[in-house]
Amino acid sequence: MSTITLYGATGTIGSRVLDEALRRGHTVTAVVRDPAKLTRTHPALTVAVGDVLDPASVAEHAKGADVVVSAVGGGDGPGHQALIAPSFESLVAGLRTLGADAPRLLTVGGAGSLRTPDGKQVWDTPGLPEFLLQIMHAHGDALDFLRTVTDLRWTNLSPAGTIAPGERTGAYRTGLEDLLIGADGESRISTEDYAVALLDEVEEPKHLGERFTVAY
Numbered sequence: 646m647s648t649i650t651l652y653g654a655t656g657t658i659g660s661r662v663l664d665e666a667l668r669r670g671h672t673v674t675a676v677v678r679d680p681a682k683l684t685r686t687h688p689a690l691t692v693a694v695g696d697v698l699d700p701a702s703v704a705e706h707a708k709g710a711d712v713v714v715s716a717v718g719g720g721d722g723p724g725h726q727a728l729i730a731p732s733f734e735s736l737v738a739g740l741r742t743l744g745a746d747a748p749r750l751l752t753v754g755g756a757g758s759l760r761t762p763d764g765k766q767v768w769d770t771p772g773l774p775e776f777l778l779q780i781m782h783a784h785g786d787a788l789d790f791l792r793t794v795t796d797l798r799w800t801n802l803s804p805a806g807t808i809a810p811g812e813r814t815g816a817y818r819t820g821l822e823d824l825l826i827g828a829d830g831e832s833r834i835s836t837e838d839y840a841v842a843l844l845d846e847v848e849e850p851k852h853l854g855e856r857f858t859v860a861y
């Protein structure tokens with residue numbers, strides 16, 4: 646069993662990651678800004694107060710954990726894209742202060758930078774709304790930053806083109822740089838199965854120092 650420090654436990658993806666981690670018997674510290682927002686209770690869950698943008702707070706809550714998972718985001722507004730790269734930088738800065746004892750870092754990424762069958766990238770798709778483009782590029786910048794990090798064990802997991810709450814089937818495919826498209830022509834994953842893939846990576850790391858993606 647692993648000890649996991651989780652950021653974003655009140656969010657759409659983070660709450661499924663929390664459920665999946667607890668379901669598998671892991672011990673979780675959910676680091677939140679406002680504990681009143683996290684209504685989930687479980688004997689293996691501790692709620693701590695902290696801000697992902699504060700490296701000292703990251704170090705404090707990550708100390709002793711096996712893995713830090715970040716599923717932070719911020720809705721459809723400008724706060725979202727402004728949070729992504731700084732949060733990755735803060736997580737890395739905080740974990741670096743723990744030296745050789747630093748836990749692994751597993752971040753929820755974006756699909757925008759994945760390659761499409763025409764050799765372009767998802768963010769080149771015509772007609773995408775401006776707010777979404779900005780979030781996609783923020784995730785691209787954050788991934789570029791992670792790729793410069795050679796002194797920590799990190800993994801970035803890009804969702805499929807579409808991720809939404811749904812069924813937990815336990816079945817999924819993984820890839821690296823290419824957008825995964827199913828037989829129905831769609832690139833999608835339920836939030837629940839995304840969490841299954843993320844916890845599988847927590848338990849058996851196969852993607853250290855790289856981005857991978859998950860879809861049906």
Ligand SMILES: NC(=O)c1ccc[n+]([C@@H]2O[C@H](COP(=O)([O-])OP(=O)(O)OC[C@H]3O[C@@H](n4cnc5c(N)ncnc54)[C@H](OP(=O)(O)O)[C@@H]3O)[C@@H](O)[C@H]2O)c1
Pocket residue numbers: 652653654655656657658659676677678679682695696697698716717718719720728729753754755756757780804805806807808
């Ligand atoms: N297809 C795709 O590529 C795709 C699709 C969806 C999502 N994503 C990415 O997945 C991530 C999570 O998305 P989501 O929809 O699950 O987000 P969400 O529902 O908006 O939840 C965001 C979470 O981040 C937390 N948070 C925000 N700022 C924080 C801070 N400074 N310190 C600590 N926690 C903070 C929020 O906590 P509070 O409760 O305190 O606000 C909340 O728990 C985002 O990075 C998003 O861009 C990618």
